Amino acid sequence: MERSKNKKILLSLILCIPFVFGGFITNDSMMPYFRMKKIVLDAGHGGKDPGNVGSKAREKDINLAVTLLVGKYIKENMPDVQVIYTRDDDSFPTLKERPTIANNNKADLFVSIHSNSAPNKSAFGTETFVMGTKHFDANFDIVKRENSVILLEDNYKENYEGFDPSSPESYMMFNLMSKVHFENSVVLADHVETQFRDRVGRKSRGVKQGPFYVLWTPSMPSVLVELGFLSNSEEERFLMSQEGKEYMASAIYRSIRDYKEAIEKN
Numbered sequence: 001m002e003r004s005k006n007k008k009i010l011l012s013l014i015l016c017i018p019f020v021f022g023g024f025i026t027n028d029s030m031m032p033y034f035r036m037k038k039i040v041l042d043a044g045h046g047g048k049d050p051g052n053v054g055s056k057a058r059e060k061d062i063n064l065a066v067t068l069l070v071g072k073y074i075k076e077n078m079p080d081v082q083v084i085y086t087r088d089d090d091s092f093p094t095l096k097e098r099p100t101i102a103n104n105n106k107a108d109l110f111v112s113i114h115s116n117s118a119p120n121k122s123a124f125g126t127e128t129f130v131m132g133t134k135h136f137d138a139n140f141d142i143v144k145r146e147n148s149v150i151l152l153e154d155n156y157k158e159n160y161e162g163f164d165p166s167s168p169e170s171y172m173m174f175n176l177m178s179k180v181h182f183e184n185s186v187v188l189a190d191h192v193e194t195q196f197r198d199r200v201g202r203k204s205r206g207v208k209q210g211p212f213y214v215l216w217t218p219s220m221p222s223v224l225v226e227l228g229f230l231s232n233s234e235e236e237r238f239l240m241s242q243e244g245k246e247y248m249a250s251a252i253y254r255s256i257r258d259y260k261e262a263i264e265k266n
């Protein structure tokens with residue numbers, strides 16, 4: 001009698017095993033599978049802020065045209081991804097509002113699109129930034145220029161709590177983003193620069209780090225793309241042409257597509 005009771009206990013324990021372990025397995029496989037569903041595209045500058053100015057081109061116009069094309073390609077080819085623009089016209093969202101739009105919408109990716117400028121008119125090529133402070137001194141001019149749009153905003157002193165874009169000390173308050181967001185940002189930035197170099201034949205100046213205000217606050221992987229130098233007449237002409245804009249936009253679109261595929265696999 002005692003023996004058969006023990007047997008029963010043993011049997012019920014054995015029967016429980018698949019549920020116990022199965023429970024773990026089920027929980028694991030029921031982890032929500034990551035899907036990139038929402039992307040915020042940010043055309044740099046706008047409205048009263050033209051950004052960099054070439055001999056004819058204004059950065060804000062180039063940025064907007066390319067950004068809208070990127071959005072169009074995503075909508076056409078990735079219907080499961082929602083595209084949100086920080087601006088889709090010549091308006092002036094503040095530097096603070098742009099990442100806030102991404103955070104409020106719980107976006108999975110934030111891509112800010114800009115065009116460069118340099119006193120040396122022969123400088124040309126693309127570069128894609130992720131949030132970080134490596135080689136900060138070398139990139140400080142670009143960072144300062146992109147962040148200085150804050151000075152055009154009303155009440156910037158109150159809104160940015162004393163942040164002064166031209167003072168290196170101000171950047172001490174920039175916390176670095178989480179490791180996983182940083183790593184994913186670098187994955188996307190790599191794709192962007194590879195596409196620019198290999199598929200559009202641009203000179204890639206590489207993936208870089210910079211403490212851009214617009215990359216500081218988004219709670220998701222984020223990159224800032226510099227399409228080229230408007231101070232370089234050849235690159236300005238390329239970026240002003242419809243063909244140039246389409247090439248650059250499709251390169252960014254393809255890099256987002258490849259990024260999505262890569263991170264959804266993991």
Ligand SMILES: [Zn+2]
Nearest residue numbers: 044051114115
């Ligand atoms: Zn810019």
